[in-house]
């Protein structure tokens with residue numbers, strides 16, 4: 118047994134304990150996402166999980182943990198014989214660091230050996246190590262987008278697939294995915310959120326006695342981890358045995374039609390997307406019954422399952438935090454109970470919906486008239502963008518001062534390309550110059566890593582002069598050595614992160630400029646969409662700055678937020694820049710190769726606090742020092758111009774562009790642009 122902190126010794130955190138245990142009983146539930154502030158022992162508890170999981174039997178010597186009873190037919194270490202010797206080992210918990218490389222996650226195919234020795238050499242990655250165990254991602258919200266995609270593909274297929282230069286490998290990768298995150302550091306992409314079966318909010322206990330107990334156990338553990346583990350050995354063994362017993366019971370647990378209807382009613386009442394929620398809730402309820410030693414699922418099990426399975430699946434404003442109201446849940450369960458046994462038959466649902474099947478369909482289909490739909494302006498027959506948003510609702514946010522109604526965006530136009538100087542290495546796109554995987558080949562070089570694409574003509578050319586010395590026989594094949602390998606050098610364009618920092622203060626609104634400003638930002642957004650950029654938006658006005666839109670590929674979300682943007686109040690420019698700096702720091706961890714372009718839209722007239730203009734310049738300096746490329750769109754107008762935006766651009770080490778000079782072409786062209794986007 119390991120000397121780690123024992124699972125059963127973690128104080129409180131009952132919801133997290135339950136979420137993890139249910140997945141241990143039934144991995145098909147699909148993992149757990151744990152949200153909570155720092156210092157809640159959530160990571161301690163997750164890391165302690167492996168110790169109470171049942172041991173696994175694996176084929177001896179197989180690096181891919183094949184089950185001797187059912188070996189993976191595509192196992193790179195296989196094929197295994199039916200009588201292959203096996204060993205039993207503890208279940209693994211594998212941690213995926215947020216900064217891991219692609220090779221580390223999916224494994225590395227050695228193209229050098231494939232070309233020079235003709236063997237398919239594959240070094241397994243973390244997905245292989247996690248097969249039949251737990252894959253844990255701490256700070257999962259900061260995980261590189263590219264890794265997220267690979268991880269999701271593997272989790273969905275239960276398979277890891279690697280392909281390079283025509284050589285491919287696949288192996289089974291089924292694991293219990295557990296992620297922890299601190300929501301203050303940014304929310305998770307909605308696509309990833311939905312992939313986790315359950316979510317759990319972790320909080321430090323408020324109760325003084327419990328807090329005391331947390332400290333007491335921690336002190337005892339630090340004093341002697343081995344001795345501490347010894348005192349918890351029996352408790353741990355008890356939990357492990359209970360998991361084994363529940364797994365054995367699981368296949369026989371009965372989910373009656375009435376109870377299944379209760380699951381469906383609760384999911385419908387909470388207005389969740391699709392049917393995945395129903396499936397996960399049913400699976401979790403069955404696991405809960407097995408965990409409690411029951412042969413049949415009851416309302417208690419459904420309630421426990423719904424609390425964990427539904428919060429993150431409710432339809433809500435993009436990027437709002439998942440939550441679930443307990444009283445609402447009880448009402449939904451009670452409501453389902455009343456008419457259980459009967460056809461739930463939606464009443465005001467047109468004629469002819471008599472059959473039970475049909476009514477079941479409506480419960481999840483076009484029924485549930487979605488009272489909480491997004492407050493986005495109606496796109497109209499031509500689709501986006503939202504035209505003059507006369508009816509765009511204001512969406513007042515809690516804590517912000519009352520503002521005048523949002524100004525309607527002015528006309529949209531085609532903007533000139535704003536570009537980041539230098540050569541990047543980001544994902545393919547259409548903005549800044551970059552070395553890319555595609556694009557035209559501009560030369561060759563020694564391969565920087567094993568993932569590099571091999572440039573075959575250059576490799577042959579490098580090998581050619583040495584053929585005689587290497588003893589190539591007449592008519593024999595070319596003799597290649599690893600030193601000969603050359604990788605292609607491509608140049609194309611990359612996409613960037615375009616972060617809009619928008620001044621929504623009174624000084625902008627008073628000059629009736631806000632409409633034109635919104636039109637300009639909308640134009641820049643459409644441009645970003647065409648160039649495959651990621652976009653984000655920070656706004657500042659009144660008391661401070663606000664993250665109006667965390668970085669996303671959804672330009673629709675950005676446009677909706679922009680149309681509804683309230684204006685007025687003072688101009689806390691420094692706060693806006695500081696907020697942007699924080700965001701870019703976090704984003705650099707998440708997506709290090711995506712270069713940011715900061716577009717500051719302001720008249721530069723900072724107000725509020727002591728010496729607001731000087732603080733804005735002070736806030737600009739670290740952005741310039743971090744190498745962030747900025748463009749200040751100067752919105753100043755009127756007869757008296759202070760030219761403050763130009764000064765700010767200087768402090769940012771960037772360029773300044775007058776609002777009027779943003780357009781690349783006459784307005785007639787914008788119609789064509791809009792059509793292309795729609």
Ligand SMILES: [Zn+2]
Nearest residue numbers: 179181183192
């Ligand atoms: Zn194998």
